[in-house]
Amino acid sequence: MSCSEPVFRGRLGARLVAPSRLTEGFLPRSPSPRAFRLRAAVGRPDYAAVLAIEASSVRKVYRGFFRRSGGQTALAGLDLAIQRGAAFGLIGLNGAGKTTFIKTLLGVVRPTSGAVRVLGGDPEDPGVRARIGYLPERLFLPSAFTPRQFLASVARMKGLSPGEGALRALVERVGLGVDSDRKIGGFSKGMRQRLGLAAALLGQPELLVLDEPTDGVDPLGRAEIRRILGEERARGATLFLNSHLLSETERICDRIGILAGGRLVREGALVELCGSETAYRVRFADGADAARLGALGFRPIDGEGGWRLEAESPAALNEALDEARRAGALLVELSRDLRDLEDVLAEALGAGGARGGVA
Numbered sequence: 636m637s638c639s640e641p642v643f644r645g646r647l648g649a650r651l652v653a654p655s656r657l658t659e660g661f662l663p664r665s666p667s668p669r670a671f672r673l674r675a676a677v678g679r680p681d682y683a684a685v686l687a688i689e690a691s692s693v694r695k696v697y698r699g700f701f702r703r704s705g706g707q708t709a710l711a712g713l714d715l716a717i718q719r720g721a722a723f724g725l726i727g728l729n730g731a732g733k734t735t736f737i738k739t740l741l742g743v744v745r746p747t748s749g750a751v752r753v754l755g756g757d758p759e760d761p762g763v764r765a766r767i768g769y770l771p772e773r774l775f776l777p778s779a780f781t782p783r784q785f786l787a788s789v790a791r792m793k794g795l796s797p798g799e800g801a802l803r804a805l806v807e808r809v810g811l812g813v814d815s816d817r818k819i820g821g822f823s824k825g826m827r828q829r830l831g832l833a834a835a836l837l838g839q840p841e842l843l844v845l846d847e848p849t850d851g852v853d854p855l856g857r858a859e860i861r862r863i864l865g866e867e868r869a870r871g872a873t874l875f876l877n878s879h880l881l882s883e884t885e886r887i888c889d890r891i892g893i894l895a896g897g898r899l900v901r902e903g904a905l906v907e908l909c910g911s912e913t914a915y916r917v918r919f920a921d922g923a924d925a926a927r928l929g930a931l932g933f934r935p936i937d938g939e940g941g942w943r944l945e946a947e948s949p950a951a952l953n954e955a956l957d958e959a960r961r962a963g964a965l966l967v968e969l970s971r972d973l974r975d976l977e978d979v980l981a982e983a984l985g986a987g988g989a990r991g992g993v994a
């Protein structure tokens with residue numbers, strides 16, 4: 636996101652970026668950031684064209700069968716806008732409302748109040764649902780089927796008719812090629828997860844909603860899944876991911892939302908949430924003059940052998956690096972100084988999030 640793009644804030648401070656390059660010519664010209672309200676924008680055709688997910692003041696209260704009690708509030712006024720093509724990760728503690736929100740996106744749960752729009756339409760519209768690929772947290776797979784038989788049955792339900800070759804390619808794409816003739820009943824958790832992903836990928840959906848996509852998958856499998864999700868994004872799909880594996884979320888997503896007590900308490904680009912625009916980690920080859928580096932503003936990172944540098948601009952960064960090189964230091968590594976998502980989550984929850992649902 637370039638700094639020159641206008642950024643607006645919704646009711647809860649959720650960042651809403653008017654995607655100038657995508658929308659030039661048909662978004663309203665320069666609305667006042669102060670006057671801007673997500674609620675007003677939800678459902679408007681100009682925003683629908685660029686947003687994959689729009690949620691405005693969404694509340695969900697689960698009521699008991701006989702409605703004797705006040706019910707359990709799972710979502711307590713959630714505002715969110717996710718651009719098409721983004722990779723968005725929703726994180727939060729148990730009971731924060733993540734699954735409930737996913738269910739509203741899929742049209743499985745109807746909000747008690749507020750509005751949700753997906754791919755510019757109503758989540759309950761079968762035409763919208765057909766454009767979404769979903770990997771649920773808990774997979775129910777028919778034990779007696781082979782992967783291809785299962786995918787063929789899912790394809791039929793989605794109204795798709797991929798050929799045998801396409802199904803074989805999909806099974807291979809998720810790393811189940813050698814197991815393609817085995818019955819699913821004998822599959823490990825990670826293998827079942829891969830198959831669930833393959834089912835979500837059927838029909839090249841515009842939006843992929845993934846609930847714990849790498850749960851139970853081994854480290855190499857996770858890397859494969861990340862690669863596949865990268866490919867999906869490259870073809871234009873939007874990713875919406877819910878995961879407790881924060882390191883995975885960091886690696887897959889470029890925007891993060893933190894949910895607590897049914898509300899979004901933080902939302903933004905990963906780099907905004909986890910790092911400063913001006914802090915860098917630097918590593919030099921052995922033998923660099925530590926005193927000289929210190930004089931140039933590099934601060935040693937305790938016990939890691941690296942250095943931290945604050946630089947206001949890319950020009951200032953390069954100037955400091957040039958000076959260091961002139962002093963004989965050889966640069967071997969440079970990256971932004973980012974905090975773990977875990978720290979960001981802890982800070983956000985400390986700052987105002989209830990642990991779970993709202994009573």
Ligand SMILES: Nc1ncnc2c1ncn2[C@@H]1O[C@H](COP(=O)(O)OP(=O)(O)OP(=O)(O)O)[C@@H](O)[C@H]1O
Nearest residue numbers: 697707708709728729730731732733734735736992
């Ligand atoms: N069908 C239901 N009936 C009553 N309460 C429910 C129902 N589904 C969820 N809840 C409640 O709504 C709140 C949010 O639950 P939800 O499953 O959406 O959270 P979550 O963030 O997905 O949690 P987890 O990370 O543990 O999966 C919780 O208090 C939960 O007990």
